[in-house]
Amino acid sequence: MLAMYALRAILNRQPWSMLALLVGLTTTTLPVVAAVDEDALKLHQAWSELLGDLNDAEQTLLLEEHFPPAPNERVLADGYRYMLAHLNREIEELTMRADPRFPEFFRSVDMLRKWTAENPDAMYLNARIDASGYYEVTISARNTEEWRDDTAQVAGEKAPRLVTFQTITAVPGYTGELQEMATCVSQTLDFTNSFTLQADKAGEYKILIGAEKPKGFNGNFLSSRKELKCQATGVTAMADASLLSVREIFSDWENEVPLDMTITRLDAVGANRRPLNVDQMAQVIETLGKNVRNQMRFWNLLMEFPLEMTQDRNGDGRRQLPVNGINQPAVPFTAAGVAGARQLYASGIFDLAEDEALVIKMTTPVEPYYVGFQLSDLWMQGPDQQNFVSSLSGAQNPPAGDATRYYIIAATDPGVQGWVDTTGLRLGSHAMRFVFEEDPTEAQLPVLEATLVKLDQLGDMLPENYPLVSEVERRQQIAIRQEHIKRRWRNY
Secondary structure (H helix, E strand, O other): OHHHHHHHHHHHOOOOHHHHHHHHHHHOOHHHHHHHOHHHHHHHHHHHHHHHHHHHHHHHHHOHHHOOOOOOHHHHHHHHHHHHHHHHHHHHHHHHOOOOOOOOOEEOOEOOEOOOOOOOOEEEEEEEOOOOOOEEEEEEOOEOHHHHOOOOOOOOOEOOOEEEEEEEOOOOOOOOOHHHHHOOOOOEEEEEEOOOOOEOOOOOEEEEEEOOOOOOOOOEEEEOEEEEEOOOOOOEEEEEOOEEEEEEEOOOOOOEOOOEEEEEEHHHOOOOOOOOOHHHHHHHHHHHHHHHHHHHHHHHHHHHOOOOOOOOOOOOOOOOOOEOOOOOOEOOOOOOOOOOOOOEEEEEEEEOOOOEEEEEEEEOOOOOOEEEEEEEOOOOOOOOOOOOOOEEEOOOOOOOOOOEEEEEEEOOOOOEOOEEEOOOOOEEEEEEEEEOOOOOOHHHOOEEEEEEEEHHHHHHHOOOOOOEOOHHHHHHHHHHHHHHHHHHHOOO
């Protein structure tokens, strides 16, 4: 009976209709809805599926069969935030920006929507494309001298340290199963970056994207259709891109400014985008819940099995991520997907008591063009990089003599350069990213060492005259981070 009153109230626009709907939500029966309207039935069924899938997504946070982290107050709070972030991101993409005929850049990661152990130095943008059309990306940047000369040191406002554009087949995780990694669901077709981008006479950058490079075209071009070999299966097949992925990476947070960009499908300029009809809206609603559920399941499985966050899962006597240690730099195991494009990684697990610190010593025979260091919680979310020093770029933690950097992971500020704040996390992962202008040889790669120490013994690990950081200087450091993040994400 409540369901009937609720539906009648909606149709009659009664002021108390929403309350009645909420009260009667669980008792609404399909025959009542069907008697009102067939379109309402389709949407109601889609909505019911969404609610069911979101309930399943919540179970991913809680049930052992989905391998969630061991619960405590911080883990649970971060987990529910993580679920809402997935929901928020999927709503924006599916309902607003999923049309490849009318593409827009949207934030696949930001301060409120963290996942996949995102890089705190990066702004991640995606735009929907398909291989049936040609697209033009127009880019306006501040001073780009450092793109053309890696020894240049530009003062004042300038472009991001590194920008990468990739055409990709898909984002990992939407199947909800690790098997997709063995079938190459996510692959990179083509990429370019700020090392290779050529400016036009006006100083702007343009990129043409399409299935085939036009004859006589000499500008920046990315392929959206290409024959690719899946390394896992050995099978070669034609692949189409569904996304343009963009990563703007910042090192000097005080001076580097985000790009201004537009993307246009050339055969749709001036066309109208039709409103969603009932069938399309029902599909969006159904897909929304499944995407959230599957993404959460996939990344839980990835943390538990390939990354072995909790134990040695394959029985080889070692953990993929060493506890209070670090791997040496290498390409990511998902290199064919968005994580590729010549980026190298090194990672490990930190498990620290309040009076302990994990010291990562990095020696660089050749200075990387970009280096970044970050922490992640047990849901693969980076801690708040705006209000804590929970990550460090190369510019934020320069070498302390002899081409050596130190990263000190600890819950308490030791008053030195290189401190990375756990923000109260006892257990989590840490990762480093490296980009070189030219592919390095084995001898040119950074060498990494990890040592667990008591905080009061930290001085024994650091070189003489190692830079100190006062309380005032630390607050200034955080103030720069706060201003940069607001500018990066344009929080207005």
